[in-house]
Amino acid sequence: MAEGISFEIKARDGKARTGVIHTPRGEIRTPSFMPVGTAGTVKAMQPESVRATGADILLGNTYHLMLRPTAERIDRLGGLHAFMNWQRPILTDSGGFQVMSLASLRKMNEDGVRFKSHIDGSEHMLSPERSMEIQRLLGSDIVMCFDECPALPATEAEVARSMRLSMRWAERSRAAFGDRPGHALFGIQQGGVTRDLRAESAEALTRIGFDGYAVGGLAVGEGQEAMFGVLDYAPDMLPQDKPRYLMGVGKPDDIVGAVVRGIDMMDCVLPSRSGRTGQAFTRRGVVNIKNARHMDDPRPLDEACSCPACRSYSRAYLHHIYRAGEILSSMLMTWHNLHYFQELMAGLRGAIAAGRLEAFVAAFEAERAEGDIEPL
Numbered sequence: 046m047a048e049g050i051s052f053e054i055k056a057r058d059g060k061a062r063t064g065v066i067h068t069p070r071g072e073i074r075t076p077s078f079m080p081v082g083t084a085g086t087v088k089a090m091q092p093e094s095v096r097a098t099g100a101d102i103l104l105g106n107t108y109h110l111m112l113r114p115t116a117e118r119i120d121r122l123g124g125l126h127a128f129m130n131w132q133r134p135i136l137t138d139s140g141g142f143q144v145m146s147l148a149s150l151r152k153m154n155e156d157g158v159r160f161k162s163h164i165d166g167s168e169h170m171l172s173p174e175r176s177m178e179i180q181r182l183l184g185s186d187i188v189m190c191f192d193e194c195p196a197l198p199a200t201e202a203e204v205a206r207s208m209r210l211s212m213r214w215a216e217r218s219r220a221a222f223g224d225r226p227g228h229a230l231f232g233i234q235q236g237g238v239t240r241d242l243r244a245e246s247a248e249a250l251t252r253i254g255f256d257g258y259a260v261g262g263l264a265v266g267e268g269q270e271a272m273f274g275v276l277d278y279a280p281d282m283l284p285q286d287k288p289r290y291l292m293g294v295g296k297p298d299d300i301v302g303a304v305v306r307g308i309d310m311m312d313c314v315l316p317s318r319s320g321r322t323g324q325a326f327t328r329r330g331v332v333n334i335k336n337a338r339h340m341d342d343p344r345p346l347d348e349a350c351s352c353p354a355c356r357s358y359s360r361a362y363l364h365h366i367y368r369a370g371e372i373l374s375s376m377l378m379t380w381h382n383l384h385y386f387q388e389l390m391a392g393l394r395g396a397i398a399a400g401r402l403e404a405f406v407a408a409f410e411a412e413r414a415e416g417d418i419e420p421l
Contacts, residue, residue, distance in 0.1 A: 046256040049227035050186075052288050056398045060280070060307035063397040066288055068186050069227045070126070071133045073101045075288065076304045076397075078390045079136060079312040080383055084109045085119075085129040088317045089375040090383070092131045098352070098380065099387030102134040102187075104312045107179050108143035111169070112162050116182035124184030136187035136312075138292070139176045139218075139233075142194045153193070155210070173217035185228065189259065190218035192233045197265055204237035204262075211235045212249040219253050229256035231290060237262055238271050240278060247282035257288040260308070264293040273302050280307040297326060297389055301409055304393050305402065316386050320379030323367045325354075327385065329416025332360070334378065339364040352384035353377060 046052055054064040066073040080087045080095055083106045087095050095103065105125055110116055119128050126132055141158075144151065148160035157172025176191040192211035195203060215232050222230045232255035236242030250258060260279050263272045272294075280289050290310035291303050300311055319326065323335040327347040332339075334346075342360040350356075354363065354377035366374040396405035 046287070047226060047229045050229045050256060052257070052286065054286070056400075058397045058400050058402040059305065061304050061393075061397050061402050062307065062309060063394045064309070066134075068134050068229075070186055071101065073134055073310075074390075074394060075309040076300075076390055076393050077101060077310050078300065078386050079104045079310065080316065080386075081106075081312055081314045082129065082131070082135075083314070084113070085125065087379075087383075089321060089372075089379040090317070092129060094380060095131075095383065096133065098383040099391060100383065102136060103131055105129075105135055105137045105183065105185070106143065107137050107140035107176055107183075108147070108171070110137075110183060111140065111171075111179050112164055112167075116179040120182040120184075124182075126184055134186040135184075137180045137183055137185040137189065139189040139191040140171050140179070141176075141192045142293075144171055145194045145196065155213070157191070157214075158193075173214045174221040177218055177221040181225070187229045187231060187257070188222060190215045190222075190230060190232050190255070192235060192261060194262065194265070195237075197237075197267065199237070201237070201239055201242075204235075204239060205242055208235040208237075208242050208246050212246060215250060215255075216253050219255070231255055231257040231259050231288075233259040233261040233292070234279060234283065235262045236279075238267060238275050243275065243279050244282055247279075251284060255287070257290060257310075258283040259290040259292050261292050263291065264295050264299070264313075269299060269302070272299070273306065276303060276306040276308065297386070298410075298413070300386075300389065301393065301406055304397075305406060316382035317379045320382045321375045323374070323378065324382075325378055325385075326382050327416070328412050330413050334360065334363045334367050334374075336364075346381055347385070350381065350384065350388075352381045354381040 049069050051067045054062050056063050064075050079102050082103045144158050147163045150161045152159045159170045173191040180188040191214050193207050195207040232250035234246045236246045288309045291308045294311045295313050325332040325346045339360040345355040396402045
């Protein structure tokens with residue numbers, strides 16, 4: 046990997062691995078779940094609180110931060126770590142997905158994508174070179190190369206065209222990133238659900254050479270069965286001695302299935318977004334605190350959880366503050382969800398290290414099967 050950053054695999058169990066990504070800003074224990082701090086904050090959480098849940102690294106977003114407050118302003122104010130008061134590692138995505146999903150009046154060509162901001166309609170250009178520049182200004186520890194995320198459903202020919210464009214952009218991203226000791230650049234494998242295209246993409250990325258590799262273009266509505274079908278082979282196509290990152294995943298059972306198939310890093314907005322909408326992830330499934338059944342319930346969300354929400358508050362109280370629209374509801378529910386996700390990652394790491402991953406997964410599935418699944 047890049048000078049000052051290294052990846053150490055400490056144990057394997059089947060395809061699963063546990064290890065450490067060493068960076069100048071601290072260690073990232075893998076498998077790792079990255080909370081999403083889209084605009085420089087994990088919504089409803091202070092950075093100290095996020096760290097208290099066990100998170101080693103956060104994700105920031107190139108698209109959102111380039112529009113507001115701008116990467117140049119963040120750079121003048123000391124970089125994203127100082128700006129948001131998070132001194133541990135930060136990974137930033139390239140902005141490619143948000144350009145496709147949020148921006149308007151997009152005009153894409155070989156150079157990049159010209160678009161109008163979803164915030165104020167101002168016009169911007171995002172290219173591999175500009176994405177690398179923005180992520181450098183932010184001071185990201187792990188930088189993602191710029192890629193195109195095709196809208197689904199798409200034909201195999203459209204996916205192939207998009208993947209090959211992304212590989213050309215990956216080469217330009219590599220050149221623009223340059224030599225930055227203490228900072229890593231990850232390439233992104235594309236190719237949809239077509240094995241041959243995934244193999245072509247992996248070969249191109251390996252030839253260019255990156256510090257880590259992401260499996261992109263999944264968790265975009267294809268369904269878990271199709272996603273796991275790709276993960277049964279896609280990570281094996283990537284260099285075995287580098288971190289492998291599945292972008293935008295996901296639900297607890299998605300995470301467990303991805304780790305079993307050899308994924309080292311994941312991110313998702315789900316813990317914080319669900320927390321704000323009254324949904325809590327527990328060992329026995331999802332609790333929807335908005336439901337009337339919790340109105341008089343003195344129990345915590347999860348008796349085995351040590352987060353502040355479970356340690357100090359009843360389901361009845363959490364139901365009340367959610368129904369009352371109190372800000373504290375988002376704070377406590379988000380904290381609980383992030384705590385649950387980090388405990389799940391710690392459990393996976395321990396199980397892999399002990400060679401007991403199969404038993405861990407069986408217990409995870411059995412506990413959820415016994416749970417009282419609530420309607421949304």
